[in-house]
Amino acid sequence: MIVCLVLNAEEGMGAPHSPATAASLAVATDSQSAAPLGATAEAEAEAAAKGLASLALSNGGAHTGNGTGACQAAAEAEAEPAGKEANGGGAAGAQAQADGAGAPEPGAPAPRSALTQHMLGVSRAVRAACPHAFIVLWHPAAIEDPHLRIDAFSAGASMVSCFPAHLGEALGQLGGLGTSSPPAPSTSSTASDADPTAPAAPTPSDPTAIPCGAPAAPGACVCAWCGQSGLTADDLWLHQPLYHVYEVNRASPCCACGNRVDNLAVHVHEYHWPGGPRPEVRIPLGSAVIVHRRSDNKFLCVQEFADQGFWVPGGCSDPGEPLTRTALRECWEEVGVEVKLHGVVEVAYRLCPTTGRPTWRLMTFYATIPEGASAQPKTLPCFESAGACWVGADQLHTLPIRSPRIPETWFPHFARGGACPHPLAVPREYLAMFADVPF
Numbered sequence: 141m142i143v144c145l146v147l148n149a150e151e152g153m154g155a156p157h158s159p160a161t162a163a164s165l166a167v168a169t170d171s172q173s174a175a176p177l178g179a180t181a182e183a184e185a186e187a188a189a190k191g192l193a194s195l196a197l198s199n200g201g202a203h204t205g206n207g208t209g210a211c212q213a214a215a216e217a218e219a220e221p222a223g224k225e226a227n228g229g230g231a232a233g234a235q236a237q238a239d240g241a242g243a244p245e246p247g248a249p250a251p252r253s254a255l256t257q258h259m260l261g262v263s264r265a266v267r268a269a270c271p272h273a274f275i276v277l278w279h280p281a282a283i284e285d286p287h288l289r290i291d292a293f294s295a296g297a298s299m300v301s302c303f304p305a306h307l308g309e310a311l312g313q314l315g316g317l318g319t320s321s322p323p324a325p326s327t328s329s330t331a332s333d334a335d336p337t338a339p340a341a342p343t344p345s346d347p348t349a350i351p352c353g354a355p356a357a358p359g360a361c362v363c364a365w366c367g368q369s370g371l372t373a374d375d376l377w378l379h380q381p382l383y384h385v386y387e388v389n390r391a392s393p394c395c396a397c398g399n400r401v402d403n404l405a406v407h408v409h410e411y412h413w414p415g416g417p418r419p420e421v422r423i424p425l426g427s428a429v430i431v432h433r434r435s436d437n438k439f440l441c442v443q444e445f446a447d448q449g450f451w452v453p454g455g456c457s458d459p460g461e462p463l464t465r466t467a468l469r470e471c472w473e474e475v476g477v478e479v480k481l482h483g484v485v486e487v488a489y490r491l492c493p494t495t496g497r498p499t500w501r502l503m504t505f506y507a508t509i510p511e512g513a514s515a516q517p518k519t520l521p522c523f524e525s526a527g528a529c530w531v532g533a534d535q536l537h538t539l540p541i542r543s544p545r546i547p548e549t550w551f552p553h554f555a556r557g558g559a560c561p562h563p564l565a566v567p568r569e570y571l572a573m574f575a576d577v578p579f
């Protein structure tokens with residue numbers, strides 16, 4: 141059984157609707173009869189975004205979810221006063237404090253509409269009643285308000301979006317669980333692995349000691365987070381980031397291979413690629429990118445998986461990959477945009493104390509999104525990130541930042557109109573250090 145609930149917090153869309161109708165977009169479908177949604181998914185997502193009271197899937201066996209546990213929970217939440225639960229903590233709590241103190245500080249969370257507060261309450265209620273529901277908070281500020289993203293995921297949302305195409309992709313993946321192939325894997329690691337000030341990356345168990353790749357019996361997997369049963373190992377590989385991208389790290393037995401692992405999400409990602417284990421190749425070299433929207437001095441940040449805060453897009457290079465290509469690839473994978481690189485901001489490195497050779501190198505680039513390019517920053521959760529969001533320099537002190545040095549140093553610099561320190565080439569003083577690396 142797949143339960144998908146779209147909570148529409150966008151006011152004034154299409155036909156007039158109350159929070160009750162907006163919250164009633166629950167869809168339940170029998171996963172055994174579900175077919176991939178295909179081309180109609182986007183249109184259906186668009187319909188959902190306009191607050192229509194029902195959303196019919198195109199697989200024949202689907203039905204709207206009125207009467208499901210999810211809808212009952214939504215109905216119960218509906219009966220509560222709007223915003224009753226929304227100031228319970230996180231950024232919403234900070235907003236309440238800011239309100240109490242008078243004028244909000246620069247960068248403080250934006251005021252919440254009653255509808256948004258209400259939908260966060262509905263999300264909490266549905267999550268409590270239905271651990272395996274796929275909950276989407278549909279909000280016009282989905283990529284503009286980092287505090288909203290934090291509060292929505294903390295309230296149990298699986299996805300925060302404002303793009304019909306992304307919602308269509310999510311619905312397609314939900315409908316195709318067990319019937320579709322996942323995208324080709326990248327061999328790169330995540331961004332913060334490349335930053336010396338970032339928390340240490342979780343270390344997966346030795347792949348040679350794990351009999352992963354041996355296919356689990358069909359339907360033998362049970363999700364450790366939500367208890368969803370009847371999954372194949374391939375289903376689990378799709379299900380885990382789609383439903384639980386924001387869940388914190390947990391040590392747990394792996395249902396697909398039986399091993400107890402330190403970080404189940406990383407383990408599933410790396411050792412249960414459909415077709416067998418493909419441990420990521422981590423090399424101590426990479427790129428980070430400061431993506432600047434000059435019109436309002438905002439910077440595109442990655443909302444990291446597992447509630448690890450925000451950071452700039454970036455990560456380790458694949459073997460032999462030029463640094464500029466790493467930068468472009470990481471922007472596409474982590475924040476979902478194609479960028480234009482303008483220059484080099486800085487070079488960070490570590491040297492071996494005995495040989496003097498670099499043991500770790502990170503080049504940071506300055507970029508913008510080309511004018512006229514259709515930019516829909518990533519809102520579909522996957523192993524790369526929970527999504528993307530524009531962040532102002534004055535918001536950094538109000539947000540969890542995975543590794544603050546680069547954002548805190550350079551966001552204010554560029555927001556003040558500062559120039560990029562180097563042209564788009566290896567800075568002269570680092571030519572020897574990068575002599576072995578394609579640019």
Ligand SMILES: [Zn+2]
Nearest residue numbers: 363365366383
């Ligand atoms: Zn689950």
Ligand SMILES: [Zn+2]
Nearest residue numbers: 352394396397
């Ligand atoms: Zn396993």
